Amino acid sequence: MERLEIPVTGWRRVSPKLVVVELVGGAFFLLVALAVAVALFVLHIYWPIIAPGVIAIIGIVNLVLTPRRVRSIGYQLRDDDLLFRRGIAWQRFISVPYGRMQLVDINRGPVARWLGLSELRFVTAAAATGVTIPGLPEAEAEQLRDRLVELAESRRAGL
Numbered sequence: 491m492e493r494l495e496i497p498v499t500g501w502r503r504v505s506p507k508l509v510v511v512e513l514v515g516g517a518f519f520l521l522v523a524l525a526v527a528v529a530l531f532v533l534h535i536y537w538p539i540i541a542p543g544v545i546a547i548i549g550i551v552n553l554v555l556t557p558r559r560v561r562s563i564g565y566q567l568r569d570d571d572l573l574f575r576r577g578i579a580w581q582r583f584i585s586v587p588y589g590r591m592q593l594v595d596i597n598r599g600p601v602a603r604w605l606g607l608s609e610l611r612f613v614t615a616a617a618a619t620g621v622t623i624p625g626l627p628e629a630e631a632e633q634l635r636d637r638l639v640e641l642a643e644s645r646r647a648g649l
Contacts, residue, residue, distance in 0.1 A: 501564035507605045508625025512556045520549045589645030590614040594635045
């Protein structure tokens with residue numbers, strides 16, 4: 491089997507506005523953990539307060555790392571596949587051959603929609619290789635979806 495060559499340059503990054511979407515989601519998670527801790531305290535149940543406290547610490551670390559994590563997300567359209575990357579400590583590179591794409595979908599959550607962002611998701615025959623590119627500007631996501639559908643149809647016809 492041939493080794494996947496990871497290019498150093500030519501990566502397209504997602505919008506920096508994705509940081510806001512991620513921070514809002516993380517803040518909501520922290521508020522829920524805080525509400526649980528306060529409810530337990532009011533009910534005079536003290537020992538389970540440790541779990542929401544630990545979750546809150548993990549959530550705060552996650553919020554601090556969010557800008558760097560968003561900068562690590564990128565993709566490349568290559569000759570035969572789309573190459574996707576994400577991660578800081580545990581980097582993940584996924585190569586999705588155009589001919590294997592079965593579904594290309596655009597999703598927009600409420601905060602992302604408010605900021606003009608979309609999430610592009612493609613599914614292949616193997617469930618584990620579903621890839622989602624978050625934080626794309628709406629026009630770029632629609633353009634990329636159309637291009638990927640076109641490439642997928644042309645490559646499947648050659649099978």
